[in-house]
Amino acid sequence: MRPRGDSGVTSILGISAFYHDSAACLLRDGEIVAASQEERFTRQKGDASFPRHAIDACLRSGGIGVRDLDFVGFYDKPILKFERILETYLAEAPRGFSSFRYGGPLWIRDKLYMERQLRRELGYKGKLLFAEHHESHAASAFYPSPFEEAAILTMDGVGEWATAAIGLGRGAEVTLLWELRWPDSLGLLYSAFTHYIGFKVNSGEYKVMGLAPYGEPRYVDLIYRELLDLREDGSFRLNQAYFGYLTGLTMTSRRFDDLFGGPARAPETNLTQREMDLARSIQVVCEEIMLRMARTAHRLTGQRNLCLAGGVALNCVGNGRILREGLFEKIWIQPAAGDAGGALGVAVLVWHRYCGNGRAVGSEKDSMKGGYLGPQYTETEIEDHLRRVDARYRRFERRDLNRRVAEILASEKVVGWFDGRMEFGPRALGARSILADPRSPRMQAQLNLKIKFREGFRPFAPSVLRERLSDYFELDVDSPYMLLVAPVRKERCLPLAAEEAGLWGIDRLNVPRSDVPAVTHVDYSARIHAVTREANPNFYDLIREFEALTGYGLLVNTSFNVRGEPIVCSPEDAYRCFMRTQIDYLVLGTFLLDKSVQPEWKERDSWRHGLQLD
Numbered sequence: 001m002r003p004r005g006d007s008g009v010t011s012i013l014g015i016s017a018f019y020h021d022s023a024a025c026l027l028r029d030g031e032i033v034a035a036s037q038e039e040r041f042t043r044q045k046g047d048a049s050f051p052r053h054a055i056d057a058c059l060r061s062g063g064i065g066v067r068d069l070d071f072v073g074f075y076d077k078p079i080l081k082f083e084r085i086l087e088t089y090l091a092e093a094p095r096g097f098s099s100f101r102y103g104g105p106l107w108i109r110d111k112l113y114m115e116r117q118l119r120r121e122l123g124y125k126g127k128l129l130f131a132e133h134h135e136s137h138a139a140s141a142f143y144p145s146p147f148e149e150a151a152i153l154t155m156d157g158v159g160e161w162a163t164a165a166i167g168l169g170r171g172a173e174v175t176l177l178w179e180l181r182w183p184d185s186l187g188l189l190y191s192a193f194t195h196y197i198g199f200k201v202n203s204g205e206y207k208v209m210g211l212a213p214y215g216e217p218r219y220v221d222l223i224y225r226e227l228l229d230l231r232e233d234g235s236f237r238l239n240q241a242y243f244g245y246l247t248g249l250t251m252t253s254r255r256f257d258d259l260f261g262g263p264a265r266a267p268e269t270n271l272t273q274r275e276m277d278l279a280r281s282i283q284v285v286c287e288e289i290m291l292r293m294a295r296t297a298h299r300l301t302g303q304r305n306l307c308l309a310g311g312v313a314l315n316c317v318g319n320g321r322i323l324r325e326g327l328f329e330k331i332w333i334q335p336a337a338g339d340a341g342g343a344l345g346v347a348v349l350v351w352h353r354y355c356g357n358g359r360a361v362g363s364e365k366d367s368m369k370g371g372y373l374g375p376q377y378t379e380t381e382i383e384d385h386l387r388r389v390d391a392r393y394r395r396f397e398r399r400d401l402n403r404r405v406a407e408i409l410a411s412e413k414v415v416g417w418f419d420g421r422m423e424f425g426p427r428a429l430g431a432r433s434i435l436a437d438p439r440s441p442r443m444q445a446q447l448n449l450k451i452k453f454r455e456g457f458r459p460f461a462p463s464v465l466r467e468r469l470s471d472y473f474e475l476d477v478d479s480p481y482m483l484l485v486a487p488v489r490k491e492r493c494l495p496l497a498a499e500e501a502g503l504w505g506i507d508r509l510n511v512p513r514s515d516v517p518a519v520t521h522v523d524y525s526a527r528i529h530a531v532t533r534e535a536n537p538n539f540y541d542l543i544r545e546f547e548a549l550t551g552y553g554l555l556v557n558t559s560f561n562v563r564g565e566p567i568v569c570s571p572e573d574a575y576r577c578f579m580r581t582q583i584d585y586l587v588l589g590t591f592l593l594d595k596s597v598q599p600e601w602k603e604r605d606s607w608r609h610g611l612q613l614d
């Protein structure tokens with residue numbers, strides 16, 4: 001083990017930045033103390049700039065300053081990335097010129113001189129280490145997991161060269177065994193369809209997955225025949241003639257348009273059956289590739305457990321398929337599976353690999369603290385803010401508050417729930433959530449259109465008491481981060497009337513499918529967040545109160561934001577979102593606010609940026 005810092009504690013700061021979703025993570029003696037995404041502070045979704053606010057928040061949580069850091073780790077290797085850009089340019093020249101011209105100088109300026117820039121931004125002179133992109137993902141998947149040994153599978157768009165990797169984690173060792181290399185990338189293939197279906201790349205992938213059940217897989221054969229040559233082990237070659245990311249700044253080429261019968265859907269225009277069928281088709285292909293890679297991971301490692309990370313691991317439908325396939329007994333998925341999680345990955349990698357520290361796994365628990373790694377606000381800070389904006393509020397004892405909120409929810413009102421430390425990663429897990437009654441057949445449309453201002457088709461997820469999980473869903477494993485999809489139990493599903501069964505596409509949306517319709521997707525599935533008291537006592541107790549009142553031990557849980565805005569971070573963000581939408585009640589810690597008695601909301605110019613729609 002290497003010597004510790006002056007304080008006797010080794011402090012490591014992990015950073016991911018300059019690609020998308022910048023983030024920071026603080027590790028003290030191997031313990032994950034804090035982690036946050038920059039977007040939450042700057043209110044710019046997917047903010048890729050240097051994560052100064054996230055770093056400040058992490059250091060504040062640890063009660064330390066930059067001078068106390070023993071190591072800073074960066075989540076990928078800029079030189080390798082630059083090499084890939086350059087080689088792609090040379091191989092594709094002169095067609096690659098525009099890509100290089102626009103991508104090149106930016107990469108040189110912001111990335112090649114990363115070390116100097118990082119030091120300058122941080123004001124840091126100590127040890128600075130760079131990990132490889134997929135090593136950072138693999139480390140974020142394995143080290144915090146509850147497994148002593150496991151297979152590791154990472155899949156994303158692209159890092160330096162690798163676009164997917166398989167590894168073995170054992171004790172404190174992570175060894176990569178297999179990789180798929182640029183330009184063949186599952187993440188980019190999915191993103192190409194995301195773009196073509198008319199959603200934003202890097203954030204609209206989740207919408208494609210949600211849209212898929214409305215469509216038919218009629219393009220699957222075409223995709224296999226023309227776009228990719230898929231091998232048994234899950235590796236594949238993409239036919240680059242159909243893609244634009246090597247030679248230009250587009251995801252897809254003219255040939256792609258011709259193959260699928262026309263240009264990409266323009267954003268914000270009506271979704272047609274074609275887009276739904278495309279979404280279903282690429283989802284089917286994505287799941288098949290994920291399954292094949294998982295089989296390869298199993299064959300190469302012989303392990304019973306699997307850890308997942310990388311942006312594709314946010315495809316919770318695919319994760320559910322891997323679980324049901326039964327290759328692995330247990331699956332653990334890093335909640336910040338995308339590049340933000342790389343900040344955590346490189347920090348734990350420095351601790352174990354560079355510093356040579358062992359790894360003790362003593363229980364079934366992972367070391368993510370439920371994913372609640374962001375900042376929190378004291379009751380005094382919350383009340384100060386409420387006074388500043390002249391809000392009307394009432395403070396409750398926790399038990400009384402939970403009972404009152406359960407009653408509010410049971411009367412079909414919508415509640416913004418802000419409590420404790422903010423989540424790290426893209427899913428809200430009961431710290432910054434909008435909550436509603438899952439029994440309500442009108443809730444999905446109401447939440448989408450009046451509160452989140454987003455597309456009506458998008459599904460909502462349940463937060464369910466862990467011990468009640470299998471009463472509602474065909475699943476009985478931990479799913480603490482809303483990253484597994486499972487079917488709703490058969491006996492809860494409602495048969496469709498003959499005329500309803502004949503409906504197509506979006507028309508199927510408003511037909512209740514179970515006794516918990518607000519969390520039942522059109523294919524009778526649900527994205528599961530299983531809640532334990534240990535992970536989040538206040539949220540767990542609230543669901544228990546709702547169960548005592550209604551007999552149902554689950555709630556609708558969606559992230560506390562509107563479309564195009566990052567999840568709220570501070571009481572100020574939460575109050576603003578509450579006042580701008582039709583959320584009926586807001587809970588901030590132990591304070592309860594009723595919308596109907598709030599003073600009139602006046603929009604301030606400085607707040608407008610939070611409401612851009614993508």
Ligand SMILES: [Fe+2]
Pocket residue numbers: 133137156157158159310311338339
């Ligand atoms: Fe990545």
